[in-house]
Amino acid sequence: MFIVSIIVAEKLQKSFGKLIAVDGVSFTVEEGEVFGFLGPNGAGKTTAMKMIQCVSPKNAGRLLVFDMEVDTHPREIKKLLGVVPQENNLDPDFTVYENLLAYSRYFDMSRQDAERIIDELLEFVQLEEKKEKMTESLSGGMKRRLVLARALINRPQLLILDEPTVGLDPQARHLMWDKLKSLKLQGVTIVLTTHYLEEAAYLCDRLVVMDHGRILVEGKPDELIRKYIGTDIVEAENEPIVIACLEKNNAMYEVIGDMIQIYTSDPQKTTDYLLKECTLRKITARSATLEDVFLKLTGRKLRE
Amino acid sequence: MSYFQIPRLSYRVTKVWLRNKDVFMKTLKLNFLPPFLEPLLYLFALGFGLGMFVETIEGVSYARFIAPALVSVTIMYASFFECTYGSYVRMYYQKTFDAIIATPLSIEDVIAGELLWGATRSCINACIMLPVIAAFGLIELPHSLLIIPFSLLGGLVFASIAMCFTAIIPNINSLSYPTTLFITPMFLFSGTFFPLSVLPEPIQYFAFALLPLTHVVNIVRALTFADLNQFLIFDFLWLFIASLIFFVLSINLMKRRLIV
Ligand SMILES: Nc1ncnc2c1ncn2[C@@H]1O[C@H](COP(=O)(O)OP(=O)(O)OP(=O)(O)O)[C@@H](O)[C@H]1O
Ligand SMILES: [Mg+2]
Numbered sequence: 001m002f003i004v005s006i007i008v009a010e011k012l013q014k015s016f017g018k019l020i021a022v023d024g025v026s027f028t029v030e031e032g033e034v035f036g037f038l039g040p041n042g043a044g045k046t047t048a049m050k051m052i053q054c055v056s057p058k059n060a061g062r063l064l065v066f067d068m069e070v071d072t073h074p075r076e077i078k079k080l081l082g083v084v085p086q087e088n089n090l091d092p093d094f095t096v097y098e099n100l101l102a103y104s105r106y107f108d109m110s111r112q113d114a115e116r117i118i119d120e121l122l123e124f125v126q127l128e129e130k131k132e133k134m135t136e137s138l139s140g141g142m143k144r145r146l147v148l149a150r151a152l153i154n155r156p157q158l159l160i161l162d163e164p165t166v167g168l169d170p171q172a173r174h175l176m177w178d179k180l181k182s183l184k185l186q187g188v189t190i191v192l193t194t195h196y197l198e199e200a201a202y203l204c205d206r207l208v209v210m211d212h213g214r215i216l217v218e219g220k221p222d223e224l225i226r227k228y229i230g231t232d233i234v235e236a237e238n239e240p241i242v243i244a245c246l247e248k249n250n251a252m253y254e255v256i257g258d259m260i261q262i263y264t265s266d267p268q269k270t271t272d273y274l275l276k277e278c279t280l281r282k283i284t285a286r287s288a289t290l291e292d293v294f295l296k297l298t299g300r301k302l303r304e
Numbered sequence: 305m306s307y308f309q310i311p312r313l314s315y316r317v318t319k320v321w322l323r324n325k326d327v328f329m330k331t332l333k334l335n336f337l338p339p340f341l342e343p344l345l346y347l348f349a350l351g352f353g354l355g356m357f358v359e360t361i362e363g364v365s366y367a368r369f370i371a372p373a374l375v376s377v378t379i380m381y382a383s384f385f386e387c388t389y390g391s392y393v394r395m396y397y398q399k400t401f402d403a404i405i406a407t408p409l410s411i412e413d414v415i416a417g418e419l420l421w422g423a424t425r426s427c428i429n430a431c432i433m434l435p436v437i438a439a440f441g442l443i444e445l446p447h448s449l450l451i452i453p454f455s456l457l458g459g460l461v462f463a464s465i466a467m468c469f470t471a472i473i474p475n476i477n478s479l480s481y482p483t484t485l486f487i488t489p490m491f492l493f494s495g496t497f498f499p500l501s502v503l504p505e506p507i508q509y510f511a512f513a514l515l516p517l518t519h520v521v522n523i524v525r526a527l528t529f530a531d532l533n534q535f536l537i538f539d540f541l542w543l544f545i546a547s548l549i550f551f552v553l554s555i556n557l558m559k560r561r562l563i564v
Contacts, residue, residue, distance in 0.1 A: 056563070092398055105319050106408065154407075
């Protein structure tokens with residue numbers, strides 16, 4: 001059977017006045033996968049999400065969701081989507097339960113169906129006890145879980161999560177991860193953005209790193225690490241003698257303040273020659289992470 | 305984008321109306337009191353206080369003269385404030401519109417639902433106020449019952465004009481401008497508390513041409529006096545056309561504000 005990609009973006013572009021927020025990006029998201037968007041503040045992740053959600057029109061390029069054009073079939077697409085926006089926008093005039101009920105109506109669900117699904121969802125996000133509470137009285141983590149429940153009310157085939165775990169404590173974050181994993185097992189396709197690299201590494205089958213509206217790299221987390229860093233990182237103190245030694249050995253390294261990071265796939269060999277050839281006070285070796293890839297690609301400078 | 309593009313609405317408009325109705329019903333008792341008390345205050349202060357110095361006005365007691373004005377003003381206030389402060393809070397602070405347009409509803413549906421709800425608020429307030437005034441014997445029945453369906457049209461005009469302001473103001477404090485420069489003059493100079501005919505002619509023309517409340521007062525007063533005339537057709541047409549124009553304009557202005 002011919003398999004259609006869930007999302008196909010070709011040279012997608014979006015500007016706000018002079019600022020090009022998304023600058024000709026192309027990517028595809030396949031059915032059932034978890035696809036991540038990483039990138040510094042202002043990279044254009046949220047802008048890309050909003051175009052997929054059909055709430056922000058694109059300026060150029062092509063964007064198909066479920067094989068439908070976002071410009072011409074917004075209602076049909078939105079029917080199949082669940083959205084967790086970057087900023088919570090729960091309805092403060094309603095209780096937890098009423099929030100979900102009001103949302104179910106927007107999807108034309110019958111009251112009976114809605115009541116059944118809401119009970120399931122409240123259990124799924126562990127908020128049964130808060131059912132009658134107004135949303136203002138919820139903690140940040142509970143609000144986030146409620147937004148997730150709301151996104152699931154129409155049993156979406158595609159979930160768009162813009163920083164789903166922002167501001168959550170480790171317990172709440174792990175709970176959210178569990179929920180997302182179980183949704184993936186149920187066959188839901190997930191697109192998410194995050195600033196937590198270990199989250200991306202844990203959840204994403206594939207991801208892209210964006211910066212200044214462009215996609216810098218795309219791939220599987222472990223492949224990206226191997227390709228851009230190697231398997232490991234050796235850290236040593238920043239001293240001229242170490243640099244000389246690294247230069248001699250053609251090592252791939254980067255100076256970060258008073259520390260040097262050496263990218264390697266053979267940490268044993270690297271530490272050996274460093275210890276042998278120059279007297280080192282401190283040296284550590286660790287596995288490379290997605291964070292190292294991210295910093296290497298996007299630099300360490302703070303974004304405005 | 306054109307300011308007068310015909311919005312593509314769906315039956316989903318009603319979902320937004322239902323959302324606002326549900327919130328309203330949650331605080332029903334609070335919402336009930338103001339339109340109930342307001343005519344009492346005005347009637348005592350103006351009708352019975354000021355009215356002591358006014359023998360008759362256009363052949364009726366002063367209280368009878370201002371009773372339809374009070375209903376007209378409540379029709380104006382209810383939808384105008386619902387679609388300025390109310391809608392602005394939902395749009396900007398509560399992000400309610402953002403949440404709704406992530407579902408199959410479009411922004412056109414959302415704004416149209418808000419406008420219909422604004423008109424409904426006018427109707428609700430008129431329904432609460434009419435019995436109070438009727439209890440004082442100030443209006444003719446059954447003619448005055450026609451005010452109830454009419455309040456939906458009147459309300460829609462003010463709701464749509466209000467939504468235009470909501471779409472263009474930079475922040476919520478700026479809403480005091482349309483209130484002071486548009487609503488208050490209308491409150492005073494639309495034939496509400498004294499006949500338009502005592503004003504200089506140019507101002508009369510101005511009130512007829514540009515102040516929607518003038519036409520609302522004309523129609524409501526004709527109904528409470530049970531004294532209909534053929535000029536009311538003109539008032540009705542004015543309101544009908546204004547409601548169409550501002551309905552479409554406000555939706556397009558809102559689209560321009562929210563869809564970036
Ligand atoms: N409505 C808007 N009007 C004008 N500029 C905007 C608007 N929305 C976003 N931008 C700009 O577009 C760029 C991309 O913003 P976007 O929100 O997509 O970034 P992001 O990757 O989601 O960042 P963050 O990680 O901080 O959420 C930024 O420079 C931002 O200032
Ligand atoms: Mg963002």
